[in-house]
Amino acid sequence: MTEALLKIRDLSVHFRTGNGTAQVLRNVSLDLGRGRAVGVVGESGSGKSTLAAALLRLLPANLALLDGTIELDGRNLLDLPIAETVALRGTRFAMIFQDPMTALNPVFTIGNQLVELQRAKRPKASKTELLARATAMLGRVGIADPARRLTQYPHEFSGGMRQRVMIAAALLTDADLLIADEPTTALDPTIEAQIVALMRDLHDEIGGTLMLISHSLGLISELCDDVVVLYAGKLVESGPMADVFRTPLHPYTRALIACEIAADVERGDRLASIPGEVPDVTRLPPGCIFANRCPDVIPACLDAVPELREFGPDRRAACIRI
Amino acid sequence: MRAAFRAVWRSPTGRIGLVLVVLVLLFSLFGPFVIPYEPNKLDVLHRFAGPTPIHWMGTDNLGRDLAVRMAVGGQIALGVALSTIGLSLVGGTLLGIAAAYAPTQIERVILIVFDVLSAFPPLIFALAIVALLGPGLDKVVFILAITMVPHFGRIARAQTLSLKHAPFLDATRVLGASASRLVLVHVVPNIMGPLVVLASMDIPVVITLEAGLSFLGIGVPPPRASWGGLLHDGYTNLTQSPWPVTFAGLMLILATLGFTLFGEALRDAIDPKLRAAP
Amino acid sequence: MTLSPKLRYVSSRIVTTLLVLVSATVLLFSLTLFIPGNPAEILLGPRATPEAVQAYSHIMGLDRPLPERLVIFLGNVLRGDLGRDVISGRPVLDLVLEVFPYTLTLTLAAIGLAIVLGVPLGCYAATHPGSVLDQVGAVISVGFIAMPNFVVAVFLVLIFSVWLHWLPVLGVGRDGGWGDAFLRLILPALSLALSWIGYIARLLRASLLEVLGEAHIRTARAYGVPERRIVYRNALKLAAIPTVAILGLGVGRLLGGAIFAEIVFARPGLGTLVYDAIAVRNYPVVQAAVLVVVGVFTVTNLLTDLTYLWLDPRLGRRLGEGR
Numbered sequence: 001m002t003e004a005l006l007k008i009r010d011l012s013v014h015f016r017t018g019n020g021t022a023q024v025l026r027n028v029s030l031d032l033g034r035g036r037a038v039g040v041v042g043e044s045g046s047g048k049s050t051l052a053a054a055l056l057r058l059l060p061a062n063l064a065l066l067d068g069t070i071e072l073d074g075r076n077l078l079d080l081p082i083a084e085t086v087a088l089r090g091t092r093f094a095m096i097f098q099d100p101m102t103a104l105n106p107v108f109t110i111g112n113q114l115v116e117l118q119r120a121k122r123p124k125a126s127k128t129e130l131l132a133r134a135t136a137m138l139g140r141v142g143i144a145d146p147a148r149r150l151t152q153y154p155h156e157f158s159g160g161m162r163q164r165v166m167i168a169a170a171l172l173t174d175a176d177l178l179i180a181d182e183p184t185t186a187l188d189p190t191i192e193a194q195i196v197a198l199m200r201d202l203h204d205e206i207g208g209t210l211m212l213i214s215h216s217l218g219l220i221s222e223l224c225d226d227v228v229v230l231y232a233g234k235l236v237e238s239g240p241m242a243d244v245f246r247t248p249l250h251p252y253t254r255a256l257i258a259c260e261i262a263a264d265v266e267r268g269d270r271l272a273s274i275p276g277e278v279p280d281v282t283r284l285p286p287g288c289i290f291a292n293r294c295p296d297v298i299p300a301c302l303d304a305v306p307e308l309r310e311f312g313p314d315r316r317a318a319c320i321r322i
Numbered sequence: 323m324r325a326a327f328r329a330v331w332r333s334p335t336g337r338i339g340l341v342l343v344v345l346v347l348l349f350s351l352f353g354p355f356v357i358p359y360e361p362n363k364l365d366v367l368h369r370f371a372g373p374t375p376i377h378w379m380g381t382d383n384l385g386r387d388l389a390v391r392m393a394v395g396g397q398i399a400l401g402v403a404l405s406t407i408g409l410s411l412v413g414g415t416l417l418g419i420a421a422a423y424a425p426t427q428i429e430r431v432i433l434i435v436f437d438v439l440s441a442f443p444p445l446i447f448a449l450a451i452v453a454l455l456g457p458g459l460d461k462v463v464f465i466l467a468i469t470m471v472p473h474f475g476r477i478a479r480a481q482t483l484s485l486k487h488a489p490f491l492d493a494t495r496v497l498g499a500s501a502s503r504l505v506l507v508h509v510v511p512n513i514m515g516p517l518v519v520l521a522s523m524d525i526p527v528v529i530t531l532e533a534g535l536s537f538l539g540i541g542v543p544p545p546r547a548s549w550g551g552l553l554h555d556g557y558t559n560l561t562q563s564p565w566p567v568t569f570a571g572l573m574l575i576l577a578t579l580g581f582t583l584f585g586e587a588l589r590d591a592i593d594p595k596l597r598a599a600p
Numbered sequence: 601m602t603l604s605p606k607l608r609y610v611s612s613r614i615v616t617t618l619l620v621l622v623s624a625t626v627l628l629f630s631l632t633l634f635i636p637g638n639p640a641e642i643l644l645g646p647r648a649t650p651e652a653v654q655a656y657s658h659i660m661g662l663d664r665p666l667p668e669r670l671v672i673f674l675g676n677v678l679r680g681d682l683g684r685d686v687i688s689g690r691p692v693l694d695l696v697l698e699v700f701p702y703t704l705t706l707t708l709a710a711i712g713l714a715i716v717l718g719v720p721l722g723c724y725a726a727t728h729p730g731s732v733l734d735q736v737g738a739v740i741s742v743g744f745i746a747m748p749n750f751v752v753a754v755f756l757v758l759i760f761s762v763w764l765h766w767l768p769v770l771g772v773g774r775d776g777g778w779g780d781a782f783l784r785l786i787l788p789a790l791s792l793a794l795s796w797i798g799y800i801a802r803l804l805r806a807s808l809l810e811v812l813g814e815a816h817i818r819t820a821r822a823y824g825v826p827e828r829r830i831v832y833r834n835a836l837k838l839a840a841i842p843t844v845a846i847l848g849l850g851v852g853r854l855l856g857g858a859i860f861a862e863i864v865f866a867r868p869g870l871g872t873l874v875y876d877a878i879a880v881r882n883y884p885v886v887q888a889a890v891l892v893v894v895g896v897f898t899v900t901n902l903l904t905d906l907t908y909l910w911l912d913p914r915l916g917r918r919l920g921e922g923r
Contacts, residue, residue: 056822092825097822102815107837120824153913166819173823256664337741437616438623441901445856446893451887452876508787530748534860537750540878550750557754557864564758571751582746 004031005176005209006055011068013047013054020282021064024050028068028235029308030228032177037203037210039241040219042230042255046280049098051230052179055211056093057085068203090120094175098182100162104154110165114138117169138169142198144312160191164198171202179211184219196222215259221245226314229253232279232289235308239315249317251294288319296321330593338527340406346573350396359387362545370563380565383555388566391547392573398548399577402463403528407521409467411474415517418478419509436472444469444531452540459542466531468492470524474517479511501576519592523585526578533574549574606888610906617902622674624894628887629673633666654764654853677891692868692888695873700892707858709789721797722804726839727831729809737801748835753791756865760787792854794849803846807839814838841911848904852897 013025025047032038042048053059055070057077070077072092076086080306097103105112114134115127122130131150138146141164154162159162163183183199184192200223203210220227220241227244229237229252235252248254258272276293285291287302294301300320308318330336354361357378365385372380379388421432442450448465453463490508529549535541536550544551549570556566681693721741724733811817812835820830859871866872870889877885 013811058818058822086824089822095822097815097819099815103819105816105834105838106821107832107841108807116820116825117823169823213690335739347696393670394861434623437620441620441852441894441898442890443852443856443893443897445859446852446890449859449874449878450628450631451885453874453881453883476633505609526746533748534750534856538863538875538878555750557757558604560758561763566764567754571755574751575747578742578748580743581747586742588847 003034005034005072006032006056007069007071008032009069009071011051013050013052013059013067014065016064017282019280022281023233023284024281025054025233025250028230028233030212030235030238032209034209035207036226037212037224039224039227040211040213040230040245041215041217041227043215043219043278045232045281046230047233047281048230049174050182052095052181052211052213055112055177055179056089056095056109058080061132071155071259077156090117090173090175092176094170094178096163096166096170096178096180096183099186100159100166101186103141103166104162106154109129109151109153110157114150114165114169114172120170121173129131134168134174137172138165141165141171141202142194143166158173158191163187165192167198167202171206177209177211179213181213182215183212185214185216192219199223217245217256229256233281234289234305234318235316236290236319237317238246239312242316249311249315249322250290250319251321252290253317255293256293330584330587333587333590335583336591339580339583339585339587343584345401346396346577346580350393350400351462353393353396354390357390357393359386360391361390361547362386364390369567370468370559372565374561378390378440378458379569380563382552382566383559383562386568391552392549393569394547395549395552395573396577398459398531398542398546399532400467402459402532402542403525405463406466406470406528406532407524409463410470411517411521412475413467413511414471415478415513416470418480419482420474420484421475421479431502432475436475439469440472442469445534446548448531448535448540449538452535457540457543459546461533462532462541466528470589473521473524477516477520478513481508481516485509485512515592519585522588523582525585529574529581530578549577602825605882606691606909609909613902613905617898620898621895624898625672625674625891628890632883632887646846655710656744677724688702692884695885696888696892698901699869699873702867703855703858703862703871706785706788706792706869707854709785710792710796713789713793714800718797718800719792719804721801723808723831723836725801725805726808726812729805730737734805740804742799744794745802749791749792749795749857752794753788753864756787756791759796784865784867789866791864792857792861797852799847801844802826803843804839807842808835811835811838818835837911841908844904844911845908848901848907851900851904852893855893855897856906 004188008031009029011025011028014024015022015024028047030038040048040051042112050059054066059066060113066078068078072088075084077088104110110129111131111134114137115130118130118133119126134150135146138149142150143161143164149157154165157165167183170180180199180271187195196219197208210223212220215221219257224241227238227241228235229244229250231252237244237248237253238304244253245257248257252274254292255272255274259274279285279289285302287304288294288297288306291297291301296319298321306318308316309322311322330340335599353495356409359377363386365381365387367385368377369381369383369385371377371385374380376386379392382388382391421429424432444466447469448462451461451465480484531540533548533550533553536548537554538550539554541550542548552566553570555564556568556570560567670818681691692892721737725737726735761888808831812831817830817835821827822833825834858869859874861867862869862871863875870892877889
């Protein structure tokens with residue numbers, strides 16, 4: 001089996017807040033396999049966006065703790081000076097953000113920005129060359145009349161088109177790892193379907209490693225090979241996507257899947273939901289993080305944080321009840 | 323209001339501003355009573371004296387005591403500021419409200435009047451008028467008030483426009499309130515907030531303008547002591563004594579700095595509260 | 601199409617500007633009507649005979665009906681005939697054009713100085729918020745803004761010339777060549793620029809801080825764009841927009857302040873011209889200078905609006921959607 005592109009081990013990220021220290025990520029470990037599409041699933045507050053930000057070291061100033069291993073090519077990025085990670089941005093790592101409406105600078109043309117975003121990888125290339133690449137890529141992501149579009153400003157593009165531009169920007173870097181943080185959340189459903197189809201086609205065609213962050217199980221099931229489930233900063237389950245969604249091991253994963261509205265739901269049916277609220281990560285309980293909402297909870301769950309155990313090839317879950 | 327002042331006191335810069343303002347006020351109002359000299363009494367034998375226990379700030383080019391002249395200058399500065407701002411506030415607010423309620427054509431005329439008045443920097447306008455009609459304190463106030471009318475007028479209009487369709491106004495009108503009562507009792511108090519802030523931030527501006535005009539000799543005519551005039555006299559005799567210039571300059575800086583800091587702290591205190599108000 | 605609404609906006613602004621200019625001229629003209637007494641009488645002095653006054657009145661056109669006088673005046677202004685200097689009889693336009701370059705140099709130097717010193721201060725404060733230098737800078741900025749520029753000018757003369765004997769101070773140094781002229785420009789330009797440095801530093805700090813928190817900056821960082829470039833190019837262009845707008849509005853004060861700088865530092869210029877003219881009630885000169893200042897001011901406002909439009913392409917769309 002080919003070695004994973006990125007190995008994340010025991011990654012922990014804490015922030016200083018007005019209420020105390022928020023332990024946003026705690027001992028998260030996962031592998032990003034080469035050429036695989038890995039989905040990171042979780043609700044808001046699960047820490048999934050922080051995970052992506054941590055890989056690029058794009059963390060805010062109130063960072064209290066950044067610990068663990070992010071191993072690329074045998075080196076732990078967290079041991080190296082931050083300049084090493086900065087050098088990876090736009091060269092080996094690329095990122096697509098959630099809200100396409102604000103992700104582009106309004107006072108520069110699309111062409112201008114697409115050229116600038118390629119410079120990290122190709123510092124010596126001429127502007128003409130980079131513009132030509134941008135034109136071709138815009139066409140590839142489905143934007144008509146790309147040469148003219150390059151001279152336009154972001155406000156002349158719709159939300160869906162702007163997200164295509166962002167995808168184009170990411171692809172132009174020829175990065176080894178593409179991180180997409182909720183790429184379709186801000187889009188209309190019809191547009192979302194188009195973008196999803198585009199991403200699937202591109203991933204099939206180009207290969208490359210994709211880390212897709214989303215709260216939508218549907219999206220993950222359409223695009224991803226592997227899936228990782230986060231809850232309140234803890235990784236609770238991981239494995240191949242089809243396996244996890246078909247036979248979820250962790251009670252949270254099971255509840256999540258049950259919450260997705262089924263196709264055969266009828267008027268008057270009760271929608272499934274998980275009782276309770278996501279815990280406050282500044283005040284963590286001693287035991288399992290999901291205990292207060294878990295249908296299978298027993299007293300032992302409250303004593304200690306369950307360890308992540310193996311349940312077969314690449315299958316892991318953190319629950320003492322399995 | 324009281325809450326606003328408390329907020330000003332809490333901010334460090336606001337506190338400094340308030341202290342300076344109070345000092346300037348006290349000095350200007352009570353100085354002439356405390357200092358045992360007449361502001362216009364000449365004493366040419368003792369001119370250009372430095373600060374001494376006899377003359378705290380020394381004497382000017384004609385031997386007049388500087389300290390008491392500074393105090394009188396303060397009274398003039400504050401008086402001009404208050405009357406100018408008062409006049410332009412009232413005039414501007416009336417015009418602004420009128421513009422908000424008037425039919426489009428009249429509103430357009432009022433707006434053009436604002437634009438034309440704004441095209442004249444106050445100093446330049448004052449120059450033109452003084453060249454024609456000669457200097458004088460009342461003329462200064464009048465000129466400055468006119469140039470500041472658009473300043474208040476535009477804000478008053480914008481505020482009234484946003485308020486125009488507030489439900490409580492419609493309710494009051496339905497209850498039979500006359501137009502003038504509507505405006506005076508209901509509209510004005512609700513738009514006063516930003517206007518008051520603007521007015522307080524204009525005090526240092528007007529002080530500077532009056533001092534500038536007097537410095538050029540077209541403001542308050544001698545022998546009345548204005549800060550600008552004192553600065554001018556001191557400057558023309560700079561080689562004889564640096565003290566008049568130093569004291570007059572410092573006085574102006576302290577006054578403008580104090581009022582600016584105070585005004586800004588007041589704005590910061592009132593503004594967020596305004597946003598919270600309905 | 602986004603071009604047409606833009607064009608409409610630009611032309612409406614130009615029309616408004618022209619309207620303002622004409623109205624200002626009319627206003628200035630009507631001010632002359634308030635001169636107590638007959639202007640001809642004032643000019644010729646108390647010993648003039650009634651016949652001489654009447655003859656001169658006729659030459660000045662004072663006996664024609666008011667609307668006619670107004671039209672003649674406007675026509676004259678458009679042709680560049682701003683009257684004749686009361687003392688020397690020379691065309692006022694010549695006098696104004698003679699001294700205008702000096703005022704222009706001073707004003708441009710002040711703007712340049714303000715930008716050169718203010719922008720880095722603002723950028724530094726925004727990139728190091730809360731630092732000691734930032735807090736000190738904030739207080740200094742307010743100080744600069746509050747201080748009247750003629751007080752600064754006088755103090756500069758006091759310190760640098762009278763006390764320290766460092767810099768030549770008065771006049772423009774006609775005989776000294778470029779270097780000397782440059783040295784003599786520093787202090788006057790500084791006195792004008794000081795409050796602007798404060799304004800720019802504060803405005804830029806606030807808008808830069810806001811812009812640097814926006815999502816597109818995060819995009820640029822995520823793609824490895826160097827931080828320096830992000831601040832000075834990506835963020836600055838956006839942050840400059842409100843700053844330029846507010847500064848553009850302050851040009852009028854800058855022109856007013858130039859008068860003080862010229863008088864305190866004994867430099868020739870529009871300010872000195874007006875000052876001397878007022879002393880002798882030389883109204884044509886004052887009127888002409890005021891017209892020039894108003895003209896420059898209004899045109900600058902127009903240019904600021906257009907620059908605003910150029911800097912922020914989103915305005916084109918907003919105009920297209922109507923307000």
